[in-house]
Amino acid sequence: QVQLVESGGGLVQAGGSLRLACAASGSISSITTMGWYRQAPGKQREWVATINSAGYSNHADSVKGRFAISRDNANSTVYLQMNSLKPEDTAVYYCYNPNFAVWGQGTLVTISS
Numbered sequence: 797q798v799q800l801v802e803s804g805g806g807l808v809q810a811g812g813s814l815r816l817a818c819a820a821s822g823s824i825s826s827i828t829t830m831g832w833y834r835q836a837p838g839k840q841r842e843w844v845a846t847i848n849s850a851g852y853s854n855h856a857d858s859v860k861g862r863f864a865i866s867r868d869n870a871n872s873t874v875y876l877q878m879n880s881l882k883p884e885d886t887a888v889y890y891c892y893n894p895n896f897a898v899w900g901q902g903t904l905v906t907i908s909s
Contacts, residue, residue, distance in 0.1 A: 798822040798896045802889065805903030810883055812907075816876040818891030818900055829894055830874040832865060834887035834905075841890070845876060859885075881907045 804816040820827055828849040835841040845865035847853040853865045864877045874891060888902040 798827060798893055798898050800891050800893060800898055800900035802891055802900040802903040805889060805905045807906045807908065808881055810881060810907055810909050812881050813877070813879045814881065814905060816878065816889055816891075816903060816905075818874045818876075820872040820874070820893065827872070827893055827895055830865075830867060831892045831894070832874075832876045832889060833892055834885075834889045835902075836884075836887040839887075844889070847874065878905070881905075883907045883909045 799821045801819050802816060804814060806814060808814055829846060831846040832844040833841050834844050843856055844859055845853060845855045845863060847865045847867050851867065855863055862878065862880045865874065867874045886905060886907050888904050890902045891900045
């Protein structure tokens with residue numbers, strides 16, 4: 797089994813930056829793809845970005861050019877660098893591992909206008 801713990805959320809002004817981290821523990825040798833999702837108040841959870849074990853990544857159109865997913869395999873951590881933040885980026889951000897269908901507990905990101 798795998799456990800995921802997110803950190804790095806907080807309150808920032810529009811135009812600011814945050815870096816989220818997702819630390820994995822447990823059967824991490826089986827981890828390949830990792831993803832970030834978010835859920836805004838009153839909305840469905842949506843996909844934000846994915847990265848595979850080779851470092852290839854994809855990002856949702858809504859964040860492309862502003863957010864960047866990366867991973868540090870040595871430390872079993874996946875990051876989400878978020879720049880040029882907008883109020884509509886306000887959400888709880890979750891990391892997800894599809895190998896074990898495991899979600900982290902989420903970290904709240906609030907962007908003020």
